[in-house]
Amino acid sequence: MEPDFDVIVVGGGIAGCITAQLLAAQGHSVVVIERGDNAGAKNLSGGICYSRILAQVFPDYLAEAPYERQIVRNVFGLVGKERATFAEVFDPSLAQPVNAISVLRAPFDAWLAEQAEAAGAFMMPGVRVDELLMESGRVIGVRAGEDELRAQVVVAADGINSFLARAAGLRSTPSLNHLAVGVKAVIGLDSQVIADRFHLEGREGAAFALVGDVTAGVGGGAFLYTNRQSLSFGVVLRLDDLTASGKESAAIFDHALSHKALAPLLRDGEIIEYGCHLTGEGGIHLLDKIHFDGLVVVGDAAGLTINTGLTIRGMDFAIGSAIAAAEGIHTALTAGDTSAVGLSHYRRAFEASYLYADLKTYAKAPAFLEQATDMYDRYPELVGDVFHRIYAIDGDPRTRLLASARAAFKDSAIKFRQLLRDGLSAVRSL
Amino acid sequence: MKPLSVSDRLAKNVFVTDEDDPHITIDNTVADKTRLYLAVAACPAKVYTISADGSVCADSAACLECGTCLAVCPPGNGLTWHYPRGGFGVSFREG
Numbered sequence: 422m423e424p425d426f427d428v429i430v431v432g433g434g435i436a437g438c439i440t441a442q443l444l445a446a447q448g449h450s451v452v453v454i455e456r457g458d459n460a461g462a463k464n465l466s467g468g469i470c471y472s473r474i475l476a477q478v479f480p481d482y483l484a485e486a487p488y489e490r491q492i493v494r495n496v497f498g499l500v501g502k503e504r505a506t507f508a509e510v511f512d513p514s515l516a517q518p519v520n521a522i523s524v525l526r527a528p529f530d531a532w533l534a535e536q537a538e539a540a541g542a543f544m545m546p547g548v549r550v551d552e553l554l555m556e557s558g559r560v561i562g563v564r565a566g567e568d569e570l571r572a573q574v575v576v577a578a579d580g581i582n583s584f585l586a587r588a589a590g591l592r593s594t595p596s597l598n599h600l601a602v603g604v605k606a607v608i609g610l611d612s613q614v615i616a617d618r619f620h621l622e623g624r625e626g627a628a629f630a631l632v633g634d635v636t637a638g639v640g641g642g643a644f645l646y647t648n649r650q651s652l653s654f655g656v657v658l659r660l661d662d663l664t665a666s667g668k669e670s671a672a673i674f675d676h677a678l679s680h681k682a683l684a685p686l687l688r689d690g691e692i693i694e695y696g697c698h699l700t701g702e703g704g705i706h707l708l709d710k711i712h713f714d715g716l717v718v719v720g721d722a723a724g725l726t727i728n729t730g731l732t733i734r735g736m737d738f739a740i741g742s743a744i745a746a747a748e749g750i751h752t753a754l755t756a757g758d759t760s761a762v763g764l765s766h767y768r769r770a771f772e773a774s775y776l777y778a779d780l781k782t783y784a785k786a787p788a789f790l791e792q793a794t795d796m797y798d799r800y801p802e803l804v805g806d807v808f809h810r811i812y813a814i815d816g817d818p819r820t821r822l823l824a825s826a827r828a829a830f831k832d833s834a835i836k837f838r839q840l841l842r843d844g845l846s847a848v849r850s851l
Numbered sequence: 852m853k854p855l856s857v858s859d860r861l862a863k864n865v866f867v868t869d870e871d872d873p874h875i876t877i878d879n880t881v882a883d884k885t886r887l888y889l890a891v892a893a894c895p896a897k898v899y900t901i902s903a904d905g906s907v908c909a910d911s912a913a914c915l916e917c918g919t920c921l922a923v924c925p926p927g928n929g930l931t932w933h934y935p936r937g938g939f940g941v942s943f944r945e946g
Contacts, residue, residue: 456934456935456937456938457938457942458938458942461943461946462941462942462943463916463940463941463942463943464943464946465943465946466946468946525945525946526943526945526946527943527944527945527946528946529946530946546937547937547938548937549934549935549936549937565937566936581918582918582921584933584934594922594925595922597922597923600919600922602893602895602917602919604895606860607945608852651945660893660919660922660923663892663893664889664892664893664923667892668892669892669893669897670892670893670894670895670919671857671894671895671896671897674895675854678852678854679854684852687852688852689852690852691852691853692852692853692854692855692860692863693863693945694863694864694943694944694945694946695857695860695861695863695864695896695915696864696915696941696943696945696946697895697896697915697917697919698917699917699918699919699922
């Protein structure tokens with residue numbers, strides 16, 4: 422049977438839309454099948470997009486794309502029960518050129534879909550793909566309800582749950598320590614209030630990465646990102662630790678939202694949307710195989726994310742894998758070989774990118790974030806206590822910095838060997 | 852700021868409920884409900900509730916479609932979960 426299209430892309434997220442756009446622009450017939458009423462309707466991120474790579478696809482994205490703010494203030498916070506220690510890095514050169522943008526995925530992905538459409542891709546929204554069509558071990562198309570569509574190559578851009586590749590037995594299900602649930606609210610706030618509160622000029626933005634009592638001791642962290650007229654605030658909870666804790670994810674989100682260290686940042690805000698999203702925490706350990714006979718897997722579906730504790734990246738990997746996939750698919754279609762061998766240029770192109778190098782660099786980060794359990798409770802308390810001893814001129818004679826730190830450490834329940842081990846492990850993995 | 856209850860937060864979202872074909876079903880006859888109970892706590896939308904007799908119910912209309920429940924309660928443990936049919940379910944305006 423003749424294929425209906427050269428390429429079927431399943432999923433209108435960042436990876437799917439960009440793969441479709443690049444292939445359509447090269448003259449291939451492409452359809453994007455999206456289960457939402459429009460691209461973006463089912464998509465949710467924290468979300469900071471490390472966007473330098475986006476300029477490779479859209480050189481004028483800053484003038485054209487509906488992004489929120491350009492991140493020039495990065496704040497890292499160790500949040501204890503009573504005290505919080507923040508390190509703020511103000512670096513306007515991060516906007517020259519722009520390095521990271523905050524985005525809201527509903528408008529952002531809708532724009533990406535428009536670009537794919539303008540390049541000649543056919544958008545098919547409101548359709549859920551149920552399974553891959555296989556013929557003697559090869560993917561030949563997709564089934565959606567009663568309908569079957571065939572193509573030379575199927576692109577599984579169906580997100581972190583990656584149902585298509587898993588159901589076909591092509592990719593395995595990640596273990597709970599390599600998955601986290603992000604729980605997020607978009608909090609409406611006047612743009613002038615945001616500018617004043619976070620010390621921002623014009624389109625500048627701030628990004629907070631927080632660990633400690635914000636997740637009630639569960640492995641993970643909290644984030645706060647400024648948008649133009651709202652804040653994106655949420656927690657990310659590693660599923661192995663969340664389930665072991667017996668705590669409710671919604672209750673932890675409430676706990677973070679009402680934390681006294683953060684309340685002044687969120688004051689007068691009004692929740693305008695509540696959402697959640699599963700995210701990969703395994704880094705390179707989730708990568709696995711990404712090309713098969715007649716199929717490639719991109720973005721979240723390919724497990725492509727990195728969490729270093731300070732930067733949480735997924736959207737740049739979606740863009741980078743889309744660029745590599747489009748290159749690989751174009752090569753395969755041109756050569757007339759869309760088998761796994763023919764599509765292997767995708768893997769080579771991805772492995773040649775800085776993204777793959779970063780996955781290798783941070784290969785030990787997931788294990789570190791899993792094992793350094795004191796980071797989610799005792800370390801933030803310890804650091805807070807050290808500074809308390811410095812700032813509290815309470816009538817007792819002061820001690821020098823080192824003595825204060827030693828005393829704070831003695832009062833904490835942290836074992837010296839553990840601190841040493843975590844410190845060494847952090848240096849080696851982050 | 853007002854944190855709102857989970858149901859008040861969900862009321863801010865846009866949902867189209869599929870009355871004919873709910874995308875979540877629970878089989879309360881499974882011998883061991885441990886993993887079903889994990890899904891109850893892990894779900895950020897509080898889709899799942901435990902009744903007095905220990906059985907679990909699901910309100911699929913409130914689902915945010917993240918897949919966390921299925922990750923902690925994989926097939927064979929009493930939960931059937933897939934994405935809603937095309938055009939149904941949550942529709943993010945912000946994301």
